[in-house]
Amino acid sequence: MLANLHSFFSGLVDAGLLPTMFSYGFVVNAFIACLMIGPLLGLLGTLVVVKRLAFLSEAVGHSALTGVSIGILMGEPVTEPWISLFAFSVLFALTLQWVRGRTTVPYDALIGVFLAFALALGAALLMFVAKKINAHLVEQVLFGSILTASAYDLVILALITSVVLVLAFFSANDAYLNALSPDIARSRRIRTTLHDYGFVLLIALVTVAAVKIIGAILVGALLLIPAASARLMARDLRGMVGYSVLIATTSALIGVLLPMHMKWAIGTGPAIILVACVWFVIAISVYSLRKGGQPACA
């Protein structure tokens, strides 16, 4: 199927409808990945912002670094350390949620402790990883690369996107209600603990799914920046979700394709996040114009 898509894009290039870069299979793969990553992260990002858990997505993103290091040391392929990446990120997120329910430490402080642990462990393991493989390959994991999205990655991304979209369709209202008022949610027999675990699990899954393109360091930013920008521009929740998906998708597409087209030697992760930041500046401008220069309400 992917070969057919490659042929289809090549046909469009031959017909002069697309730039020549689309004749490369890896560009088409990255393009398809962005079409899934954008809506996925844009949609889930709104819940991150409503729940005020921006720091959590950063922490889970950084834990991916440790997962990759463990995978490489255990002999997994450098560009596809899926098992350890999945296992560590999911374990990290679930343990964090489990400890949260059993301590009185504020959640942001707890996330800070877990983030520090994941970074320290990842940094320590990288020293051993650097002895085993070319250090430049680790850069791809840290900052993403247009070259690394394989057919296998796209299948995993498609699976995770499907799961999130199904859950978003059937459980979004309960999830938002739980985020805004857990008491009301519980009184309506919504299983809030299950929702909280499901949320951190989804954050871990989308982080893993997007880490090849955006990189471990910046994947959390694409969960946060589009939703934070959308929050400034939207008038209701529907608008916020719409803007967030639009901003995440366009950021991913422009961040991947523009440097390739312009032959700029920039990692896809930084490029995507820089485009998202441009969106954030636009959002602040829109918000300021709408408010007529009045200070933002708390």
Add this chain to the structure above:
Amino acid sequence: MMGPSLHLSNVGVTVKGQVLVTPLSLQLEGGLWHGIAGPNGGGKSTLLKAIAGLHNHVGEIALHWPADRGQIGYMPQLSPFDASLPVTALDFLRMHCDKQPVWRRYRGNSSIEQVIERVQIKGLLNKRLGTLSSGERQRVLLACALVKQPDILLLDEPLAGVDKAGREQIMSLLREFKAEGGTLIMIEHDWQILQAHCDTLSWIDGGLLHHDSPDTVFSQINSLHLGLRHAS
């Protein structure tokens, strides 16, 4: 509609090692308006939350439904919402009962439309929750509690922060709910409201101290206070 009766048998609540409600037993008849009053920190909200299923507790809390199990409407204490969050009153209502996810266009929902009409919040629907006044927010919270057509309402200070006109509007809706046969359990500080509307009153201060008609409970509390004053 016929609201359920509520039987509490040796119900106590302990949170993180701290006893918030010492075990108490209480029977609240269905179809009546039951007030809960007591000093701040006396465990009223904790008890209501235990009834609503939000707190673990010891003892037994049993709702006896006259027919099939119905719905419980819970209205929590007024809490601040982030004013910059683009969540409108309609979004919040939709989260309670719309089968369509809130990120899709609103295509109308009979339960939501009915409650909007009943609570008269049409003008508030497109306002952000965080920008509503206390009274407006209480009306939206009440609409959310009513939207699934409950048989019993659990209300935690529904009149807090509400102006006189808003109070009358909320009380009128609650009177209507009772007239339809619903059971109400309401925490309230205003003695006049409790005396005028409630059929029974439970005075909670760490545990159940008094339970009777509002007039009787008030006279018991007054005589207790007078006794304490004389003793000191």
